[in-house]
Amino acid sequence: MQLNQNEAKKLAGRRAIEEFVRNGMRLGLGSGTTSHFFVRELAKHIADGLDVTCTATSRSTIDVAREVGIPIMDPNEIGQLDLTIDGPDEIDRDFQMIKGGGACLLWEKIIAHASTQMITICDESKIVDRLGAFPLPVEVVQFAWKQTERMIARLLQGQGVEARIVRRTRDERPVVTDSGNFILDCHCQSIANAPLLETELNRIPGVVENGLFTREAAGMVVGCFDGTSHVRL
Numbered sequence: 001m002q003l004n005q006n007e008a009k010k011l012a013g014r015r016a017i018e019e020f021v022r023n024g025m026r027l028g029l030g031s032g033t034t035s036h037f038f039v040r041e042l043a044k045h046i047a048d049g050l051d052v053t054c055t056a057t058s059r060s061t062i063d064v065a066r067e068v069g070i071p072i073m074d075p076n077e078i079g080q081l082d083l084t085i086d087g088p089d090e091i092d093r094d095f096q097m098i099k100g101g102g103a104c105l106l107w108e109k110i111i112a113h114a115s116t117q118m119i120t121i122c123d124e125s126k127i128v129d130r131l132g133a134f135p136l137p138v139e140v141v142q143f144a145w146k147q148t149e150r151m152i153a154r155l156l157q158g159q160g161v162e163a164r165i166v167r168r169t170r171d172e173r174p175v176v177t178d179s180g181n182f183i184l185d186c187h188c189q190s191i192a193n194a195p196l197l198e199t200e201l202n203r204i205p206g207v208v209e210n211g212l213f214t215r216e217a218a219g220m221v222v223g224c225f226d227g228t229s230h231v232r233l
């Protein structure tokens with residue numbers, strides 16, 4: 001059996017439900033296409049009697065959940081979450097990730113940290129030996145964003161990374177996140193010390209959060225193109 005990328009993403013989501021989702025859980029729903037496939041699959045289980053309470057990591061995920069009839073609770077009201085399921089843009093073998101390809105990294109990180117466990121779902125193309133080929137998104141406040149950009153460039157240079165930094169645009173307009181901030185994509189190629197870079201970026205005034213998730217995921221569920229799926233913990 002040969003699966004395409006979307007089929008492999010769906011497979012990972014289905015396996016994650018089997019392995020990790022249990023009655024009575026409070027769930028964080030991730031963002032991006034893989035997570036949205038997961039949400040659609042979860043809706044079928046809920047229709048069959050699965051009893052879970054959910055909150056979401058982006059307005060786009062809220063929209064998908066509404067479309068398939070999953071009620072979304074205010075994150076302020078739901079309390080400690082049992083499990084968040086979310087997808088990466090890149091993930092290494094220590095479950096360190098780059099996220100934020102959909103510009104949802106801030107809400108994703110907040111919800112991951114509010115969860116007892118985070119499990120990543122992905123197709124096998126997301127697994128890398130070293131993070132950095134995927135541009136690292138950094139969420140910055142709009143005020144003086146070019147000053148913040150210079151500080152980021154200086155930090156990256158100090159860590160030996162000659163990055164090209166671009167403000168993310170769509171249809172020639174700046175992308176604005178669900179929290180009203182800009183996204184700067186840092187084309188680093190290769191990140192030697194992801195935990196250090198994650199911490200240092202967040203020390204720059206103007207940086208709200210960055211897309212390095214080095215401590216969140218406890219494991220991953222991978223959908224492979226040959227039709228198999230794997231759980232790694």
Ligand code: 5RP
Pocket residue numbers: 030031032033034035086087088089098099100101102103104105108
């Ligand atoms: C959004 C994200 C997504 O989870 C990440 O971009 C993966 O997306 P996809 O499942 O579409 O490949 O971090 O901010």
